[in-house]
Amino acid sequence: MAVTDRVRQRAPENPPDSKSVKRIALSHKVSRWDVKFSPYLYISPFFLLFAVTGLFPLGYTAWVSLHNWNLIGGQGDFSGLENYAFVLSxxxxxxxxxxxFSIFVLSSVPQIILAITIAAVLDANLRAKTFWRMGVLVPFVVAPVAVGLIFNNLFADQFGLINEGLTALGLDPVRWHSDSTVSHVAIATMVNFRWVGYNALIFLAAMQAIPRDVYEAATIDGAGRLRQFFSVTVPMLRPTVIFVVITSTIGGLQIFDEARVFDQYGLGGADRQWQTLTMYIWELGWGQRNFGRASAVAWLLFLLIVLIALLNFFITRRIANQGGRK
Known part of the structure; x- marks a missing residue:
């Protein structure tokens, strides 16, 4: 009797039925699925949007580049690599x-140097810090067309402000729209005007993330402000420099707005002395109405950007690794 009473006491009065057990098992399974798949669901909107606005146009452009595609007639016969051969010839x-490449080099290299310098100045103890930090971003929000109109008045051949200043100094005026090199300098100046402040804020954020203890230790060791900048700040900005170099490369090889509005015709000069690849794509697609050839140039530009971006990445990473070992 005693053993039977103990068993009865231990046994639950209302044992769970099979439905309750299945419900509990299902809730545990849903919980595991939630933990496992929720992170992917959170980031899925970005990938869905990127697939619609990025991957699909990229793949569709590749398909168009393999056909004789006209703006009016639409898709024509399959041509294979004929459009690529024509473009390369x-x-x-x-x-x-x-x-x-010329405009890209003239804009990207000074752009990064100026951005780091401006970021170092903004990182110092200045009065009205917020005002100056907001001020450097103003050129970035100005419309490219407005920037082009302003700089066209500065770099005009006959009545430009810069040429008037040179004439006042007894120097010969510069033919900004005739000479190839100086036209590239003028367009690169417009690009730098728009993007230096944006990159400066990126470098400023990276500078403020550097621990202040490092600067205090450098000050105790007798390092001045200039020595601290080159020995502490710049080496610790390597990851940010890699990021800015890659993004500047991608953007610099796609220059269109500044070169397009540099004259009233938008063809890159009388002798195409500042016509970029994106302007050439526009001419083939909307000027000659041949979307197949324009898409071929677009894909060649895409492959070129990928190649140069990878080259920049490996070079900068190797430099960073060498600096870390030292």
Missing amino acids: QPFFWNALGNT
């Missing part, structure tokens, strides 16, 4: 490629 393509 055109001197206008190589001229646009050289102009793109």
Whole structure:
């Protein structure tokens, strides 16, 4: 009797039925699924939007580049790599490629140097810090067309402000719209005007993330402000420099707005002396109404950007690794 009473006491009065057990098992399974798949669901909107606005246009452009595609007639016959062969045989393509690289180098290199310098100044103890930090971002929010109109008045051949200043100093005026090199300098100046402040704020955020203890230790060791900048600040900005270099490369090889509005015709000059690859794509697509050839140039530009971005990444990473070992 005693053993039977103990068993009865231990046994639950209302044992769970099979439905309750299944419900509990299902809730545990849903909880595991929630923990496992929720992070992917949170980031899925970005990938869905990127697939619609990025991957699909990229793949569709590749499909168009393999056909004789006209703006009015639409898709034509399959041509394979004929559009690529035609584009690569055109001197206008190589001229646009050289102009793109020239403007890219003239804009990206000074842009990064100026951005780091401005960020270092903004990181100092200045009065009205917020005002100056907001001020450097103003050129970035100005419309490219407005920037082009302003700088067209500065770099005008006959009545430009810069040429009037040179004439007042007894120097010969510069033919900004005739000479290839100086036209690239003028366009690069417009690009730098728009993007230096944006990159300066990126470098400023990275500078403020550097521990202040490092600067205090450098001050105790007798390092001045300039020595601290080159020995402490710049080496610790390597990851940010890599990021800015890659983004500047991608943006610099896609220059269109500044070069497009540099004259009233938008063809890159009388001799195409500042026509970029993106302007050449626009001319083929909307000027000659041949979307197949324009898409071929777009894909060549895409492959070029990927190649240069990878090259920049490996070079900067190697420099960073060497600096870390030292």
